[in-house]
Amino acid sequence: MKKTMLGFAACALILSSCSQNEELIDNTKLNQEEINFAPYVNKTKASVTNLGAMQVETYPGFKVFAVQHDAAEQTDYSKLPKFMDNLNVKFSNSLWAHSGKYYWPETDALSFFAIAPDNKKVGTISQRDKIIVPIEIEEDVINQIDILAASALNKTAQNNTTGQVDFQFEHILSRIGIKARLKDGENLKFKLIDIKYTYGNMAKSGYFEYGNGTFTTPKVTTDPVSKEYNLKLTRSESGREDILESTQPKYIHDLDSYFMIIPQDLKNCDLIRLTITYKIAVAGDVWGKERVVNVPIPGMNYVMGSAYTHNLIFSGETTGDDDLLEVKFGVTDVQSWGLEVPDQGTEIPNSKPSN
Secondary structure, eight states, rough: OOOOOOOOOOOOOOOOOTTOOOTTHHHHHHHOOOOOEEEETTSOOSSSSSSHHHHSSSSSHHHHHHHHEEESSSSSTTTOOOOEEEEEEEETTEEOOOSOOOOSSSSOEEEEEEEOOOSSSSSSEEEEEEEEEEEEOOOOOGGGOOEEEEEEEEEEEESSOOEEEEEEEESSSSEEEEEEEETTOOOOOEEEEEEEEEEEEEEEEEEEEEEESOOOOOOEOOOOEEEEEEBBOOTTTTTOEEEEEEEEEEOOOOOOOOEOOOBBBBBBBEEEEEEEEEEEEEEEEEOOEEEEEEOOOOOOOOOTTTTTEEEEEEGGGGGOOOOOOOOOOOOOOOOOOOOOOOOOOOOOOOOOOOO
């Protein structure tokens, strides 16, 4: 498994109240290590957000929820006392930083749960029957985000000499992308105007449940609904609509316009389709009328952390009608010049010299 590790993160917090951990009263005498964080991102699956994208100061960071317990391995973290409550950890000045300081308990263990990014589009981590975080898929595809989760369980000062908590983040949604190309041998040129993704009977709200070291597929909590989503097409530097003129497949939407969904089984759903509006070149960059084609998409079981790509092939058959008439040339006849009349010559009169 390929992993990318961020360098040491010198960030720490201190408890404002020691009511849950009296061992923290005199941390200088105990010579306790500060708690630090460093994230990984699992790169074995395609990602909208990667570790490099998290290591910029404009990224809102991730939030951490932690519980304190005895050093014995736990099976239920939902009833344990809080140690951290949705603490923001953000990359700043080349380090992962947060306000205040926390210190490792001398004998107790800590279990950590993280979610990224830390913004209003991602719910807060809380204790219910399990450690969970709510999920809501945005209506606008452009505003949808890749949600990452991580946990680090049963950590103690005795088995952590640096004080650092390493998070390996996993993608908890499913991602859908669309590529397109021309059919082999096709010489038409297509201009893409609009693309819509329509789902029938798909749930867009739910919650993610942190398991005991193994993440499970998020649970859906709303009834399935039908919804049409607009994908943002790729634009050239000149700003004009995307032109499809190659047999090499390419994404036809901006890379911030992947379609994110809560993982769920839609293999029996027959209400999924792409609606594509496009034009065909009739001469150079002279374009014909707008056309619309509906492409049915087979439903499938979308798995957490997996990326799916629909591959579209455009050809003259894509038009679906008979009004695309190619301009061709031919020769039907050559008119004769007729009988050529020989030149009889022109007499030049004899002129007298002038006086």
